[in-house]
Amino acid sequence: MSAxxxxxxxxxxxxxxxxxxxxxRGSRILFENLEFSLSSGQAMIIQGSNGAGKTSLLRIIxxxxxxVGGIISWNQQNIEKIAEEFQKQLLYIGHLxxxxxxxxxxxxxxxxxxxxxxxxxxxIADLADSIGLHQRLxxxxxxxxxxxxxxxxxxxxxxxxxxxxxxxxPLMALDVDFIGVVEKCLQNHLKSxxxxxxxxxxxxDLGEQASFIFDL
Amino acid sequence: xxxxxxxxYRDLMLAIRRRRELANPLVFFVIVVSLFPLGVSPDQxxxxxxxxxxxxxxxxxxxxxxxxxxFRSDYDDGSLEQLLLLPGPKILLIGAKITAHWLSIGxxxxxxxxxxxxxxxxxTHAMGSLIITLLxxxxxxxxxxxxxxxxxLSLRSGGILSSLLILPFYIPVLIFSxxxxxxxxxxLPVSGYYxxxxxxxxxxxxxxxxxVVAALKVSYN
Amino acid sequence: xxxxxxxxxxxxxFYQWSKGWQRWLTVITLLLLGxxxxxxxxxxxxxxxxxxxxxIIFIHVPAAWMSMFVYMSMxxxxxxxxxxxxxxxxxxxxxxxVIGASFTALALITGMLWGKPMWGTYWVWDARLTxxxxxxxxxxxxxxxxxxxxxxxxxxxxxxxxxxxxxxxIPIIKYSVEWWSTLHQPxxxxxxxxxxxxxxxxxxLLVMAFAFKTYFLALLFSRTRSEVLAREKNTxxxxxxxxxxx
Amino acid sequence: xxxxxxxxxxxxxxxxxxxxxAFVMIANVFVAKMKCKRIFKELRELSEEA
Numbered sequence: 001m002s003a004x005x006x007x008x009x010x011x012x013x014x015x016x017x018x019x020x021x022x023x024x025r026g027s028r029i030l031f032e033n034l035e036f037s038l039s040s041g042q043a044m045i046i047q048g049s050n051g052a053g054k055t056s057l058l059r060i061i062x063x064x065x066x067x068v069g070g071i072i073s074w075n076q077q078n079i080e081k082i083a084e085e086f087q088k089q090l091l092y093i094g095h096l097x098x099x100x101x102x103x104x105x106x107x108x109x110x111x112x113x114x115x116x117x118x119x120x121x122x123x124i125a126d127l128a129d130s131i132g133l134h135q136r137l138x139x140x141x142x143x144x145x146x147x148x149x150x151x152x153x154x155x156x157x158x159x160x161x162x163x164x165x166x167x168x169x170p171l172m173a174l175d176v177d178f179i180g181v182v183e184k185c186l187q188n189h190l191k192s193x194x195x196x197x198x199x200x201x202x203x204x205d206l207g208e209q210a211s212f213i214f215d216l
Numbered sequence: 217x218x219x220x221x222x223x224x225y226r227d228l229m230l231a232i233r234r235r236r237e238l239a240n241p242l243v244f245f246v247i248v249v250s251l252f253p254l255g256v257s258p259d260q261x262x263x264x265x266x267x268x269x270x271x272x273x274x275x276x277x278x279x280x281x282x283x284x285x286x287f288r289s290d291y292d293d294g295s296l297e298q299l300l301l302l303p304g305p306k307i308l309l310i311g312a313k314i315t316a317h318w319l320s321i322g323x324x325x326x327x328x329x330x331x332x333x334x335x336x337x338x339x340t341h342a343m344g345s346l347i348i349t350l351l352x353x354x355x356x357x358x359x360x361x362x363x364x365x366x367x368x369l370s371l372r373s374g375g376i377l378s379s380l381l382i383l384p385f386y387i388p389v390l391i392f393s394x395x396x397x398x399x400x401x402x403x404l405p406v407s408g409y410y411x412x413x414x415x416x417x418x419x420x421x422x423x424x425x426x427x428v429v430a431a432l433k434v435s436y437n
Numbered sequence: 438x439x440x441x442x443x444x445x446x447x448x449x450x451f452y453q454w455s456k457g458w459q460r461w462l463t464v465i466t467l468l469l470l471g472x473x474x475x476x477x478x479x480x481x482x483x484x485x486x487x488x489x490x491x492x493i494i495f496i497h498v499p500a501a502w503m504s505m506f507v508y509m510s511m512x513x514x515x516x517x518x519x520x521x522x523x524x525x526x527x528x529x530x531x532x533x534x535v536i537g538a539s540f541t542a543l544a545l546i547t548g549m550l551w552g553k554p555m556w557g558t559y560w561v562w563d564a565r566l567t568x569x570x571x572x573x574x575x576x577x578x579x580x581x582x583x584x585x586x587x588x589x590x591x592x593x594x595x596x597x598x599x600x601x602x603x604x605x606x607i608p609i610i611k612y613s614v615e616w617w618s619t620l621h622q623p624x625x626x627x628x629x630x631x632x633x634x635x636x637x638x639x640x641x642l643l644v645m646a647f648a649f650k651t652y653f654l655a656l657l658f659s660r661t662r663s664e665v666l667a668r669e670k671n672t673x674x675x676x677x678x679x680x681x682x683x
Numbered sequence: 684x685x686x687x688x689x690x691x692x693x694x695x696x697x698x699x700x701x702x703x704x705a706f707v708m709i710a711n712v713f714v715a716k717m718k719c720k721r722i723f724k725e726l727r728e729l730s731e732e733a
Binding site for chain 1: 222226229230233234292293294295297298299300301302303304433436437
């Protein structure tokens, strides 16, 4: 694990703070009075056993589901109040690869660019190149392997301008060299004052970027 | 509004890519309509009296049966989460999905219904009102059905349960439409019924999307 | 207004103040039922048209009114549960659905039993009976949805949304069913309205209607109280109560 | 008293409907009471374990 050493992090404007978060699944309490705070340039790695509620916590942070108790604030404002502005700054890649298997890789990437327009105007081919699928652009996604599907869903990392990345097991089903690519992409994001919250079961090397482990 | 068009474009592209699935409600409609003469009796005046009701009930069931297509595939592969997290009013997302569903399921039914009505000796001079009532009411069916589907999205046995929840709300649509057709069969004034159906469409188009957004929040909790 | 709702809505406080109300309401219900039944069955004169069979009205009409009243209170507690996220309101929705469904079923059964002497058939597609039947379908929908979720809280919130959509649609359904029945109903079949209400008949009817309301509230309180205990079982105040009990 | 129970020939209808209504209302109360007992028993077992 990268040694956690706090650079003199100049206090950037963005800050995500969670207070007394409680979450229930069925009638069982998953976690209670959970607190954390994350500021620009930092990454938070959530670790915990299976079923500890990692994915539920991520979904609460994105605002997809409401916690039973507690508040999450983005720049000191409750995210429920500023949902639209918060979601503009948010990139969420969940457990499921949100890729339509009926469409080809090219069409899926076109949809990504259509829904999340980014000022980096690279073409579909460049994007496909960065996820290593440029020869399979016109292949229907139903014939891709799980790892390749995961690559298509991670394509957003390369064109995203959002500040806060929330990634649920980004390295799942990926081969070794693409893991390196994702780690490098994460490091660039953190270097440019971005923030990231991610869950992972295997180690992730974030270079000298500030990151801390959050145990659930 | 750009969000509305891109989601509409995406859904219609997916619908075209799944053409075979789109045929199911139409085949269902054809089979069930032809069951009635076999089940009841091929006698002409009995069938022509029953025709509006049979056509309408079958069209209603065909739409209800294919309501699943609206959110189910997006929910299962995780893309509905991404769409819900898009900045922008959620109402546009819901509106686009319902319009896409109506275009891919409702319209083909409207095209097929008059043809099938000939099998039931449907009085041809009332064909116009059959098409008009279907045009006004099938969007209402999609709107109301979307609430049922959104509520039962996270349940395994969601499909059957959502039909059970939504059928009572279809009753006014069924009653006014069949009365409109019967009125035009006896060449009575029909505009009153169309106005009521239109009002029902406008009210549900304005109120239902909010219920669907709340229902999706519940399904994701 | 907010503190009021949160204070009275909190499970602990609700459990305390509802005990007294429940006892009082049970007493009132028994008194009213006794008086209403006595008036209705013994004192009220026989109806010149329908003879003795009209006495079914003293339970049929209150049950029909109750089926609407319970659905409305279910929708209102649904709104409270969704907007202010009050735990007790969520429990009330589930309980209202069951009680409302039984009232609607009673209204239907007594309606059919009353229809037989009047028209010779148990079921008549009359506007009132048909909308009662549709209301029963709505109740089944809410109950089925409520019990389909394994997390009771999400189940309650889903049922709340359905109840709110339902309450908006009920007038439309009633109106369309009424229009439909007047169109298809040949005028000869006697309209299903109440016989001309002489004062001595009206009083027992209103007394019974009020008795049904207090019965509903008392039953609702008792069921909600035990459900609150079940839901809050790992909280401190429930453990205290358990020590006092045993 | 006998003609009171005859209800002018409609005895069957009047008394069956009153009977059903009484049965359902009492059954509801009975179910509520049973539920209350069951929950108290559960909670008591819970508090004994703790």
